[in-house]
Amino acid sequence: MAESQLTVRYFAAARAAAGTAEETLAAVRSLDELVDLLAAAHGERLAHVLGIASFLVDGTAWHDRLAPLPAGVTVDVLPPFAGG
Template identity: 50%
Template sequence: MTASAHAVIELRYFAAAAQAAGRAEERLEAAGPLTLAGLREQLAGRGVEMARIISISTFLVNGLSTPADSLAPLADGDRVDVLPPFAGG
């Protein structure tokens, strides 16, 4: 499979991230190359609360913990989970 400039990324939001996003999941179409760092910046631009949640969240890309500042390109069909800190016990 060849790399494409167009990718559809599946996003799943949990707990406070879902509340800030107003949904539990969405599909994001990227017109060009996209990294997790770039995705975080894009999501943070959606509003003050989303920016706050994104800044304290951890991220899984296809089930693997990934540094929030990762510059590795995301590929078509990748799944990104946004996990804010969880409280309770």
């Protein structure tokens, strides 16, 4: 059985901080877990962006960072585009 995965897409400052526009990762339990994983993998610059970013899960705003993430979803990382 193949391991479940999810896709992360980065926009604007998140893309610059991650050094990539998109990556595929093993599925995680929650957005909090994903944020921790991404910060550890990409460093402090992305960790800062993740702390102020909004997130879409399959196109829907995802506010509960502890809610279970379904496998196979796409998570968009959207930093504040203006202001901040």
